[in-house]
Amino acid sequence: MTAVPPSRTTGGAASAGAVYDRGYRPYDGTLGGRPAARRALYKASIRRAVGLRRSWRQKFFPWLLLAVASVPAIVWVGVAYITRNTPASAIEIITYREYLGVSTALLVFVGLAAPDVLCPDRRNRTLPLLFSRPLTGTDYVVAKVGAIASVVFLFSFLPQVVLYVGQMLVSDSARTYLSDNLDVLWQVPVGTAAFSLYFSSLACAISSLTTRRLIAAASLLILLLASSVFAAGLSESTGAPARSDGFEVEIDPETFGGDPNDGPVGGRIGSDGQVTSTDFYVVAEPSSAWGAANLLAVPLHVRDLIFLGEIREPYLAGVDGGGALALGVYSVVLFGSLGVLVWRYRWLES
Amino acid sequence: MAPLAEIVGLTKTYAGGSVRALDSLTVSVEPGLIGLVGANGAGKSTLFRILLGLSQPDAGSVRVAGIDVGDDPIGVRSRLGFMPEHDCLPTDQSAADVVSMLGELAGLPPHDARQRASDILDLVGLDEARFRPIEGFSTGMRQRTKLAQALVADPHLVLLDEPTAGLDPAGRHEMLELVRRLGRFGISVLMATHLLDDVQSTCDQVVMIDGGRLVGAGRTDDLLESSGVLRVDVGGRGRRLVEVLGHTLGIDAAVLADGSVELPVADDSTLDAVVAAVADAGLPLHALSSRRATLDGLFLGEGPR
Incomplete structure (x- = not known):
């Protein structure tokens, strides 16, 4: 027992002068532990999703999508600026609620980014490497879903900010615009968060089930489209164009060739589905409870609940208990997806 | 000297108790270069998983670097580095990015992670190649990158699972020389292998297991009297x-x-x-x-x- 291994603090044999070996320095600082590991994985996943530290080809697509999602907001602010002194400025062509629908284009981003952030970890067998760090399976899921959801949130929230600030500056009085649109200040972030979290969790859950990015992306697309076609078909065959309750509609009169100076006109659709009190009629899409099965529209239903307190999106509009149904489907998909993810990355066996 | 790892009565069964991966394993090792020798299926990988707090033993306890793994299975991973046997690197990123990302995951602040990743890649001989994507790396270069990520956060103990697997004789010699260098830096290494020659030429302590049981343990010199x-x-x-x-x-x-x-x-x-x-x-x-x-x-x- 003569050979005593060199102690770590003295730097080993190098300090004894026998062998000089350059290159290794012990780390004297503190290690961040579990929160730092979670944060590092979150950061790395965001970088990967938006293509930072990757080739221009991998940067191109995310930034193109950000542009696509922002262009309408910028164009609309421009239009509002040009027409600011004409009567047309009274018309709101696009509302914040509708703009969240525009953000559904970001689904393409989610469908590509989520598999790209999750599948290679399993395919390259990187998971054992990640889980040899102070990280649990749940931390992994939180970091990955959080990263995708954050990017989607940012990409759909920024154009809304552009829209809001732009409209505020273009309007006659910024203060009036602000006080007239106070509700938007909570509706937009909450609606955007609900939208981002929903699609990110679903896309991540599907990506966790395969090692092939293409299969994950295709599966997500097929699931959403199939459910949408399925819901539309069933609603059209079983639903009635009736709304169960009196239902206000507001419509730009120009749509019907009217005079834009008339301002918005409205009508009321009675419980029998007939227009009761106006001189135009609206062809309502048939609605039924099956409309809630449209997984593509679920975040739009929830958005309607946030912005309007009732659903106006096709196939579920005016359905009895449609709001509760939409929230139910939303919760099932969100928590189901998170459940699948936690199960797929349960690294610590019992 | 305080033991580096103390394993007492460690038992782990799979498939409802029919497969005994570890059978009342009791062994204690001191800081240094330690060889963990056993045939495939002897329980080396199971022992690694338990040391990393990724698998809970049926019975027994493990203390590594002053931490009871049963008490703090996540915290113990801050003090260990792990090099798996199989390919495990993200292929479309550069070695520098991968090692620094894994350094941050181990708890290093971002700036230190980048700095240390660059130092350690230099140490394992990947100074020129570290900005190239791992896709184009040879087996030897990948093994070095895997070793580098295990070292980046200055662990108290590095677990190497078959570090010479798949390497040609020259590559194997270089890898073992690297391990010996780690010993000279004062880094403790637990190297699992089925190649006794590797252990005999590299390690100062040996733990031999077979069928989940301890066959022998001690200083290599003493065993080879x-x-x-x-x-x-x-x-x-x-x-x-x-x-x-x-x-x-x-x-x-x-x-x-x-x-x-x-x-x-x-x-x-x-x-x-x-x-x-x-x-x-x-x-x-x-x-x-x-x-x-x-x-x-x-x-x-x-x-x-």
Whole structure:
């Protein structure tokens, strides 16, 4: 027992002068532990999703999508600026609620980014490497879903900010615009968060089930489209164009060739589905409870609940208990997806 | 010296108790280069998973680097580095990005992670290649990158699972030389392997397991003590030497296939007598060595004596 291994603090044999070996320095600082590991994985996943530290080809697509999602907001602010002194400025062509629908284009981003952030970890067998760090399976899921959801949130929230600030500056009085649109200040972030979290969790859950990015992306697309076609078909065959309750509609009169100076006109659709009190009629899409099965529209239903307190999106509009149904489907998909993810990355066996 | 790892009565079964991966394993090791030797399926990987807090034992306890793994299975991973046996690197990123990302995951602040990743990649000999994507790396370069990510956060103990797997003889030699260098830096290494030669040439301590049980453990030098057998090479005239030894000293010697002679020696006086006998008989003394036990011999159940 003569050979005593060199102690770590003295730097080993190098300090004894026998062998000089350059290159290794012990780390004297503190290690961040579990929160730092979670944060590092979150950061790395965001970088990967938006293509930072990757080739221009991998940067191109995310930034193109950000542009696509922002262009309408910028164009609309421009239009509002040009027409600011004409009567047309009274018309709101696009509302914040509708703009969240525009953000559904970001689904393409989610469908590509989520598999790209999750599948290679399993395919390259990187998971054992990640889980040899102070990280649990749940931390992994939180970091990955959080990263995708954050990017989607940012990409759909920024154009809304552009829209809001732009409209505020273009309007006659910024203060009036602000006080007239106070509700938007909570509706937009909450609606955007609900939208981002929903699609990110679903896309991540599907990506966790395969090692092939293409299969994950295709599966997500097929699931959403199939459910949408399925819901539309069933609603059209079983639903009635009736709304169960009196239902206000507001419509730009120009749509019907009217005079834009008339301002918005409205009508009321009675419980029998007939227009009761106006001189135009609206062809309502048939609605039924099956409309809630449209997984593509679920975040739009929830958005309607946030912005309007009732659903106006096709196939579920005016359905009895449609709001509760939409929230139910939303919760099932969100928590189901998170459940699948936690199960797929349960690294610590019992 | 405080033990680096203390394993007491460790038992782990799979498939409802029918497969015993580890069977009441009790062993203690000190800081240094430690070889964990066993055939495939001997329980090496299971032991690694338990050390990393990724698998809970059915019975027994493990203490590594001052932490009870059962108490703090996540915290213990901050102090360990792990190099898996299989390919595990993201292929479309550069080695520098991967190692620094994994350094941050181990808890290093971002700036330190980048700095240390660059230092460690330099240390393992990837200074030029570290900004290239791992896709284009050879097996040897990938193994070095895997080693680098295990070292980046300055762990108290590095777990290497078959670090020489898949390497050609030159690559294997370089990898073992790297491990020996880690020892000189004062980094403790637990190296799982089924290649006894690797352990014999690299490690100062050995833990041998088979079927989840401890076969032997201790310092490599102690285990490889002189076996008490002397080997004498007299240039092809072994038969003559055997006659002489039997006649003058009454020693029962034997001629080996290569013509050298092996005989049991009790102490140094026998050694002197043998040398004298060789000279008296006018035989040329080409070589005189004491045969050492090999780990292979120990593992196969031949005692050192």
